[in-house]
Amino acid sequence: MDDVVTIEQEPQAASAAPQLRTILLTDICDSTTLVEQLGDGGTAQFFREHDRLVLRLQQQWRGRLIDRSDGLLLLFERPIDGLGFALDYGRGLDEIGKLRHLRVRTRAGLHVGEVLTWRNSDEAVRLGAKPVEVEGLAKPIAARLMSIARPGQVLMSAVAEPLAHRAARELGERGQHLIWKSHGSWRFKGVVERQQIFEVGEPGVAPLRAP
Secondary structure (H helix, E strand, O other), X not given: OOOOOXXXXXXXXXXXXXXXXXXXXXXXXXXXXXXXXXXXXXXXXXXXXXXXXXXXXXXXXXXXXXXXXXXXXXXXXXXHHHHHHHHHHHHHHHHHHHOOOOOOOEEEEEEEEEEEEEEOOHHHHHOOXXXXXXXXXXXXXXXXXXXXXXXXXXXXXXXXXXHHHHOHHHHOHHHHHOEEEEEEEEOOOOOOOOEEEEEEEOOOOOXXXXX
16 A cells, blocks of 8 residues: 655545546455566566557547555556457566467456545645545445455456346457356455456456356
């Protein structure tokens, strides 16, 4: 997590009303092992390519990158855009890894819910804070989904899944071949209600089994 800094200038107030957004959290699996295998120079080059991939996919899927300190946190207007990003991100990193004879896999959690956003002051950003903060119950739910996902797995909440499923045609031919699986009801720490979990993935790529 970000270090707490004390500054005189206060951040801008949180948005007056919660906003309904799609939240995507991703993680590179076994990233410590990856860094050890690549070495310092190789790791720097890998993440330069990684960042170019993320920028391209942000533009393609209309995502807003909030944080990349430990994995990625992005906001989208629609679940289908978040899903498109997650699928392309996994494939893109797999290709980058293959060029280095390494298997690089990601995992992702996708949820739709209300969030509060606010912009940190310029001074806070200069001292290391993120430009934009996002909070709300939707964020930890997406984080829990991501944390239990297997390598190569995209998990979605019961809110996000039907919205994305209905719009799957927007992914083109690939959307016709996606597998949508229910993995039952789970209880997440800190979340009162049990959560229905769904997996969305491509045959031969996704695990397509319970976390």
